[in-house]
Amino acid sequence: MNTSALSVSERLYRRRRFRNALALILSGLATAFGLFWLIWILWTTLVNGIGALHPHLFTRMTPPPGEAGGLANALFGSFIMSALAIAIGAPIGVLAGTWLAEYARRTRLGEAVRFLNDILLSAPSIVLGLFVYAIAVKPAGHFSAFAGALALALIVLPIVVRTCDEMLQLVPNAMREAALSLGLPQWKVTVRVLWRSARPGIVTGILLALARISGETAPLLFTALNNQYWTANPVAPMASVPVAIFQFAMSPYDDWHALAWAGALVITAFVLLLSLAARWYLHRTRIK
Amino acid sequence: MTAATAILTSDRRRDGAAGDRAFRLLVGGCALLVALALLGTALIMAWGGREAFTAFGWKFLVSTDWDAVNHRFGALVPIIGTVTTAFIAMLLAVPVSFGIALFLTEVAPPWLRTPVASAVELLAGIPSIIYGMWGLFVFVPFMAAHVDPWIDAHLGGLPLIGRFFSGPPLGLGMLTAGVVLAIMVIPFVTSVMREVFLTVPTQLKESAYALGATTWEVAWQIALPYTRQAVIGGIFLGLGRALGETMAVTFVLGNAHELTASLLMPGNSIAATIANEFTEADSELYRSSLIALGFLLFVVTFIVLIAARLMLRRLERRRGLA
Numbered sequence: 001m002n003t004s005a006l007s008v009s010e011r012l013y014r015r016r017r018f019r020n021a022l023a024l025i026l027s028g029l030a031t032a033f034g035l036f037w038l039i040w041i042l043w044t045t046l047v048n049g050i051g052a053l054h055p056h057l058f059t060r061m062t063p064p065p066g067e068a069g070g071l072a073n074a075l076f077g078s079f080i081m082s083a084l085a086i087a088i089g090a091p092i093g094v095l096a097g098t099w100l101a102e103y104a105r106r107t108r109l110g111e112a113v114r115f116l117n118d119i120l121l122s123a124p125s126i127v128l129g130l131f132v133y134a135i136a137v138k139p140a141g142h143f144s145a146f147a148g149a150l151a152l153a154l155i156v157l158p159i160v161v162r163t164c165d166e167m168l169q170l171v172p173n174a175m176r177e178a179a180l181s182l183g184l185p186q187w188k189v190t191v192r193v194l195w196r197s198a199r200p201g202i203v204t205g206i207l208l209a210l211a212r213i214s215g216e217t218a219p220l221l222f223t224a225l226n227n228q229y230w231t232a233n234p235v236a237p238m239a240s241v242p243v244a245i246f247q248f249a250m251s252p253y254d255d256w257h258a259l260a261w262a263g264a265l266v267i268t269a270f271v272l273l274l275s276l277a278a279r280w281y282l283h284r285t286r287i288k
Numbered sequence: 289m290t291a292a293t294a295i296l297t298s299d300r301r302r303d304g305a306a307g308d309r310a311f312r313l314l315v316g317g318c319a320l321l322v323a324l325a326l327l328g329t330a331l332i333m334a335w336g337g338r339e340a341f342t343a344f345g346w347k348f349l350v351s352t353d354w355d356a357v358n359h360r361f362g363a364l365v366p367i368i369g370t371v372t373t374a375f376i377a378m379l380l381a382v383p384v385s386f387g388i389a390l391f392l393t394e395v396a397p398p399w400l401r402t403p404v405a406s407a408v409e410l411l412a413g414i415p416s417i418i419y420g421m422w423g424l425f426v427f428v429p430f431m432a433a434h435v436d437p438w439i440d441a442h443l444g445g446l447p448l449i450g451r452f453f454s455g456p457p458l459g460l461g462m463l464t465a466g467v468v469l470a471i472m473v474i475p476f477v478t479s480v481m482r483e484v485f486l487t488v489p490t491q492l493k494e495s496a497y498a499l500g501a502t503t504w505e506v507a508w509q510i511a512l513p514y515t516r517q518a519v520i521g522g523i524f525l526g527l528g529r530a531l532g533e534t535m536a537v538t539f540v541l542g543n544a545h546e547l548t549a550s551l552l553m554p555g556n557s558i559a560a561t562i563a564n565e566f567t568e569a570d571s572e573l574y575r576s577s578l579i580a581l582g583f584l585l586f587v588v589t590f591i592v593l594i595a596a597r598l599m600l601r602r603l604e605r606r607r608g609l610a
Contacts, residue, residue: 020502024395030387031396031404034478037471038411041422048425092318099315113319119593120326122525123586124532126559130566130582131329134336154325161322185304187311215415218534218559222566242417246535249421257425264418275413 049265084149089156097164129219145238148224163205200285207278337580376466389481412475420539432459455552480522521599
């Protein structure tokens with residue numbers, strides 16, 4: 001009897017050990033599974049992209065099928081629209097984040113706006129594109145780079161609001177009290193003291209927002225559309241790298257596919273380096 | 289002299305008060321803009337879709353028609369495509385994310401945790417169009433050559449569930465789209481799960497270890513119940529992403545407006561339909577139907593995201609900030 005009780009507990013013990021070992025191995029496998037896709041995707045992009053990389057990429061316009069060309073106009077368009085989007089989205093985002101952190105902290109209204117901002121943060125980008133189509137493209141009667149930038153700004157906005165809000169909340173209250181006790185009006189305290197001490201975080205947020213919009217395709221499809229030629233006109237349709245990639249990759253032509261891969265490599269490298277740089281910048285300023 | 293100083297300070301004070309009022313209005317107005325952007329999106333989409341809603345009524349939701357020539361549109365095929373692909377994605381992404389989060393919080397040696405966590409986050413940074421291209425040029429041929437024939441041969445003949453798994457080895461289709469979505473969603477769900485597992489108090493875990501619990505028992509019986517709500521919130525956050533994802537799905541789904549049971553057949557999703565057809569829509573009703581589809585997508589993701597945020601709230605509070 002004594003021995004059988006021992007064997008029952010022994011069996012239970014073995015089963016628990018076995019389960020534990022199995023779970024730990026599975027968790028390791030899950031991690032390997034996740035990293036496997038990362039490596040596969042990056043490797044594919046790198047190999048195909050490098051094969052298609054050519055100086056013409058940066059100097060020539062997007063070609064018609066069968067001709068050699070580059071992505072110069074698309075790169076320029078992406079640059080213009082991203083810059084415009086940041087110029088629209090970042091200031092509004094910083095100000096709105098300031099309101100959340102400094103004027104509406106722990107109020108019902110503030111909580112509600114913060115909540116809506118979080119939803120906007122994960123709203124499908126194609127829906128934002130449709131929204132901008134309805135308010136900026138349809139009334140104007142034509143597609144435009146400005147509409148594209150507006151759609152991208154709607155993606156920038158919640159990211160900046162959130163980081164600005166969080167970073168300002170991290171500023172110690174002693175700083176506010178010290179500045180106010182010097183007789184500064186609150187707005188000056190905010191602009192001169194709080195923004196300055198939250199600056200690394202806010203800049204990081206803006207850089208991450210830039211990384212996010214540089215690869216966005218869906219909201220540009222029916223706002224900025226596409227353009228085969230070089231243009232700096234903000235009220236005309238404008239090319240962008242992601243939309244050019246979409247157009248070229250979906251086409252049946254091999255030379256267009258090669259251009260799409262080159263564009264994919266440029267975009268991926270830019271986005272990943274930018275987000276690494278943003279994190280590094282924040283890390284460095286934090287340590288100081 | 290003192291009088292001048294007094295006037296100066298009172299001037300300053302008045303400037304300060306006026307400045308404060310103006311600044312307060314400015315920042316408050318910007319915050320209002322954020323709220324308006326979201327509410328405006330909902331209203332504008334509902335308004336843009338009104339023609340489709342009035343023309344087809346409730347039948348819009350259950351009709352499989354998608355006929356641009358005869359102007360008959362129904363949302364059922366894209367709705368089913370969106371739901372199916374998102375479901376496949378979550379089926380794959382949730383256990384994998386849980387495994388990675390477990391690995392990163394309990395299993396891996398400390399020196400390995402940060403690099404692996406950063407690598408998984410890198411996966412979230414890759415633009416969705418890259419997933420789409422990789423899916424179309426690399427993953428679709430791979431599925432067509434290796435996975436689809438195997439599934440068709442081994443599962444396609446089964447009674448009842450066989451019809452979900454039989455079909456030609458096209459590579460394109462619901463299953464492929466679901467897998468690509470899963471890869472895109474994994475980093476998001478993982479990072480929420482990892483963060484919430486880190487909030488489990490050390491005393492709680494150590495008490496369990498002291499009683500002789502294994503690592504797995506601590507994770508499954510202590511950490512998971514303690515963080516259940518936030519974990520579900522993270523899963524919903526991933527689901528919201530999977531439902532609304534456009535470009536990756538557009539590449540690998542096959543753009544076919546046909547209702548099939550088979551996961552190996554091409555289909556369509558709401559987002560992919562809009563992306564493919566919006567600029568080509570040649571009638572007001574066609575365009576309105578696409579906007580109505582967008583409205584449906586918005587409403588569904590809105591509900592999912594609200595649920596996610598409500599469940600994640602406790603975590604944010606516990607975490608304090610950042």
